[in-house]
Structure formats: structure tokens, C-alpha cells
Amino acid sequence: MLHSRPLLLSASLIAALFLAGCNQKQADKGGGAPAVKPEVSVMALHPTSVAVTATLPGRTAASLIAEVRPQVGGIIRKRNFQEGGSVKEGDTLYEIDPATYQAAYDSAAAALAKAEGAIPSAQAKVDRYKGLSQRDAVSQQDLDTAQATLVQAQADVASAKAALETARINLDYTKIRAPIGGRVGASTVTVGALVTADQTTALTTIRQIDPINVDVIQSSVNLLKLRRAIDEGRLKTTGGNVSVRLTLEDGSQYGDTGRIEFLDAAVEETTGTVRLRAEFPNADQLLLPGVYVRATIQEGIRQNSFLVPQRAVSRNAKGEPMAKFVGADGKVEERVLATERSVGNSWLVAQGIKDNERVVVEGMQRVRAGQEVTASEVIVNDATGELEQAADGNSTPAPEKQASAAPAAAAASK
Template sequence: MRFFPVALLSGLLVLSGCSDSSSEKASSAPAVKPEVNVMALHPTSVAITALLPGRTAASLIAEVRPQVGGIIRKRNFQEGGSVKEGDILYEIDPATFQATYDSQVAALQKAEGAVPSAQAKVDRYKGLSQRDAVSQQDLDDAQSLLTQANADVASAKAALDAARINLEYTKIRAPIGGRVGASTVTVGALVTAGQTTTLTTIRQIDPINVDVTQSSTNLLKLRRSIEDGRLKTSGANVSVHLTLEDGSSYKQVGRIEFLDAAVEETTGSVTVRAEFPNPDQLLLPGVYVRATIQEGIRDNSFLVPQRAVSRNTKGEATAKFVGGDGKVEERIVSVERSMGNSWLVSQGIKDGERVVVEGSQRVKAGQDVIATDVIVNDATGEIEETSQSSLDTPVNQTADAAAGGVKLATKD
């Protein structure tokens, strides 16, 4: 029992030595670097687009009305079908107009029959007047009768033309080609010239118009960007793409037709009209669509994935980059607008810099990291593939590796 304190003290010394040895080994072990995924950024020319709501409208609309009165004898079209310009839509009973036309034909023949006699009398009186066989007054009277006979012929021709036109109006023709609507009258109905009620309506939907509205504020920003040289327009025929009500894309590409000359006072917007081919007549008037209008091209801009950008307490957009020494750098970036699942940034980024797209929450500024290059799909905003090489060494050892291995996948 006398040796127990000595044994206990020896055990404590041994344990203390082991603990010190373990602490020294733990302090000498290298710290584990956090891993992050990065994407190299390169300047590119970005098409600036605007997504605007709108509705389709027929390019031409014709309201069909009768130009003469009468009884509808026949209807020659299928409601809701297609008609061509000049097709006969309705036929009005032509009996009265045919009789008028025949009467005018006879009147013209009568007037033309009086001309030869008057002309022969004038010729005869001219010869006799040279021998003083007739007076000058008789010659003047003969010439007056000839002039009146010619005028009667002209008047009869005009009356015949009017009768022919009215007779032709008994066949109501399509003024334009397109889709014809429902008929408001049936066979046997009485119609009158210049009536307010339309017989039917024809709409031309190939091509078809799309009317969208753009705020006057956005138009002002657009024009200032063009004047400052920050935006290059792509010409007068700016391309337009449509998204239909079910979310699908319309395969035909349209072009801008005109920009309204006035701003709507109640809404502060301007109407923009685009024209689209519609050969399959898929688009009908009145359909709600969304139009993506290409406003111009911005050069030397960067597309930064939205997942790589966050906001600080001041509301400023920030992103983390892996610098040339392998350390994390946090920087404020100037975000202008969203482009798909990316932000458009025109300032604050240099060619080849690598932005952290995954793992930014696990690291802080000044920290050493292991950076792995990835590709981000702009259509989904998700990482599409990861390269096999990890960059444990500083990224500036080879400029080609930092600039050439990463591309931004964009949707067609």
C-alpha cells in the first residue's frame, strides 16, 4: 500500500506524455481546403431581348355589305372556311338590274344611230356653204345637232356602264382572301344598299399581326443605350419570336412592322406591331401570346449564372471569384438584367476570371480553396458536367487552362 501513490503518479505522467504527443500531431496536420465549383467567364456579344405580352390580330379585315338592294338568291361559301379574292359570296336576284341594263343598251344604240345623219348633214352643209348655197346659220345649227348627238352617245354609254356595274353588284364578291365568318343573312333575305349590318366578315390571317405593348420608360432606356454606343441595333427588321398560350414556341419568325407614334396616356405604353407568317393558320385573331423581341446586340458583356450571384445587406449584387493565387475574392458586380438563368454584367469582370457557382456558402474571402471547372446549362441553371481535373495549383500557372476549358451552354 505504500507504493500506490508512486504507481499512480507514474501512470499520470505517461498519460500526459501521450496527450502532448497527440496534440503535437494534430497541430502539425495540414488543414483541409474546401472544394468549390467554378466557371470561367469570357466576354461575348449578347442579344438583348424583351418579353412582351400581346394578342394576335388579322392583317386585313373586310366587312362585306351589299351595294345594291334585293333578295338574296344564293350563298356560295362555307361559313368558317377560306375564300379567295374575287370569289362570289352571295347572289342577289338580278332581274330588275338586267332589265335596266337592257334598256340602257337600247338607249345607246338609239343615240349612236343619230350620229351618222347629223355628221352627213354637217358635211353637206360645209360644201354648200362654200358656194353660198346655205347660210352660215344653217351650218351652225347642223354642227350643234352633231355635237348634241355625240353627247347623247356619251350619256348613253355612261348610263349603260352604271347599269352594268349595278348588275355586277348583284354578285357580291370577296374583296380580300382569308377566313370567312358566319353569315348574318340566309337565302330569301332582303338586303339594301349601304345597310349597317354586315353580311359576313373576312379576315386575312396569313400573314398575321401581333400587337404588343412596350412601356415608354423602357423605350427611353433603349434609345439612350443606342445613342451612348452601349447597344447596337440589328437593323429595321428586328426578329421576333412567339410563345403560345400552352408554353410552346411558334416555329415562324416575325419582324417588326411599326412602332406607334403616340404614347397611350392612360397606361404610358406604346404599341409595337409585329408580322408573322401563318401558312398553317395555327394562329387565329385574338389569341394571347408572348413576344420575344430582339432589341439589339450588346458587345463585350458577361453572362454570370444567377446561382453564382447573391445580395449583401445593402442589397448590392455580389459574387465570389477564385483568384490567381487560389484564394477566394468577393466582389460587387453590376447586374443589368436577367438573360434566361444568367445575369447580364457589363462591368466589374475580366476575361478568364472564374466565378464560384457552387460551394460559395462554405467559403469566405481570402480562403484557399480547391477549384473544379464546371459547365452550367443556361437553359436550366444547373451544373451540366464536371471536369476531372482539380486545380490544386494557382490558376495563373497556365493562362490557356483558365481561358479555354469552360464554355457556357446556352439553349438554341
């Protein structure tokens, strides 16, 4: 019995090795299980004309501003406007007590009448002396004296008329009128206050806000690139009327479209920026001066360019933007892209892509360069950046696939 136990163990070991060898031979004959190709979603790219825009920060400003000051001194007797309301050009805003100015006007009018009263007698004397002078009844000196008296009387009339006009202007200045139409601000004086001519403190301020201006800041470097692109023909402008759209503080879009009015002639030395001014209609006075806005300016049209979805672009170890493409042989190719700017939820790429090339928009993390994949074409909604619809009519991919592209989209946005 003791000798039979080692024999049994040896027989079992030999049988196990024999079975393992048979299984290996069967595996060698039949081959391993076929490798499964990873699935990715791709989007076919086609050249298109892209409206190139720039979104710049800015602030609204009144198109006209007038500070109202008195031109004569006196006591404010009446205020004829509602603070914060609208006024028209020529409306009477304040009334200064006109008593002293009315008296000055009446005095000037009387002085004019007196001066004009001396004209007839002086004129008659000159006419009489001219007739007598022809008969040598008066001397030439008397005639010259009469003529000088007439000229003096006429000068007195002209001086009196000027004094009367000055008195009339000062009397009219007792009614302080709006120099422009617009929204009037708070009053700095009340009825009964004493004001002086040309005082430094304005009585109130009027701002014309229809139309309203928007001052935006553009980098001088970007402006230089823009002009170079236009000169080289890479960017076609839309003409002299450059349209501008506004995004308000709450994220909403302003309804009316504006246009660029002028470009400043100098660069701000401390910031390296240039100021542009756009003008917008503001009939309902929704925009008030000083509001922070973001202006989207249409710079031109970029032809034969490609829009690559941002979710398809990531960064390599050097920080360069790159994307993965699926070639006609079904293999993955990694390519560095020369992205210029973002357009919606896509990157604008002008070079390095051919028509109908397929870029991987979903599942790029699961594949590597040179790997053969199974590709299904989809469409990316540029407004949302999400996979909208499969090209063959299938439904949108599962949510977990959409979420897997989020890190790549986040990396591309850096």
C-alpha cells in the first residue's frame, strides 16, 4: 500500500500534462478569438464660408451730452421739467427772475428811441445847408458840421440798437432752455437758489440716448492681424457698413443691430488697445449710458475654411491643438491643427484639412493612432456642441458617450 501511493500521484501528473498539451494543440489549430474593433463617432468635414466675428467688451455712452449752465445771474423762480424725464430741444428748463433784465431792456429801448429822434432834425439841417451852400449863404464849415452831426446821430442809433439787442438777449437768457433733446438728469438747484453767469456747477445734464453709442476696446495686435488678413485676401470684408450685435449684462441679445462709426486714430500706450465706436438705435431707451455690454463685430467672410467641433479637439503634450481622423482604410490618424479662432462651438481651421475628411467627435479616448476602428457618421449641432443626429437616421448616441468627450472639449477651450 505504501508503494502504490507514489505511483498513483505520478500517473495523475502525467495525465494532467497530457490534457494540457492537447488543449494547446487544439488552440493552435483553431486560432484565438477575433479582436473587436473599437467604435467611434465621426463627422465629415466640408469647406464653407465662415462669417468671422470678434466679441469685445464695451460700455454704452450717450451720443450727445449737454451740461446746462446759466448765462446770466439771478434767482431761480421756476423749474419746468421732471427730473429723469425727456425734454425737447428748446424747452424751457428754468426761469430766472427777469425784473432787472426787463428794466435794462426798457431803458435800452428808450435810448434807441431818443437816438432815432435826433436823426430827422440832423438830416433836415444838412439838406438846408446844402441848398444855402450853393448860393454861398452858409460857409462850407457849417455844412461840414451839420453833416458830422448827422453821422453822429446815425452812429448813436446803431449803438442804441446794439444795446437794445444785448438787453433783449440777456432778458431771453432768463429762460434757460434745453440745448439738445434727450433724458434730463437731476437738478443741482432748487427754486429760490441764486445762480451766476457761467458758473462751474451745471444746473442739470441732458443726455441724448437715441441713438446711443457703444465704445468697445480692440487689441492693436488683433487689429493688425485683421488688416493683414484683408490685405492678403484671406478675409473678405462686407463693405463699409460693419454690423455689430450686442449681448446685454443678463446674457440676452439686444434686438437692434448697430454699425461701426469710427476707429480711434491712436493706440492707448498703457494697454495697447484701440477704441472703436458703434452706434445703435434706442427708441425704447432700453440702453442707458454706462451699461457694460459685449459687442460682436462682423469682421468679414473667411472662404474655403473648415469648422471643426470643439469636442473633437484636444491638446497634446506640447499644448498644441490636435484631433483624430479616420482615413479611408478605417485607421486612426492624429493631426495637429492650426486653429485660428472659435466660431460658435467649433474651431476655425483654414489649412491642413481636405474635403470630406472624417474627424472623431466621440470615443477618441478609446483609440490611438494607427488603430483600425469602426466609424459611424454623426452630425454635431454647432449651436449646442452636442451630437444631434446620426447621418444615417439613427438616434443620438448614449449619454455616456457624449459625456466621454467632455474632457477633450474642456482641454480645447483652454
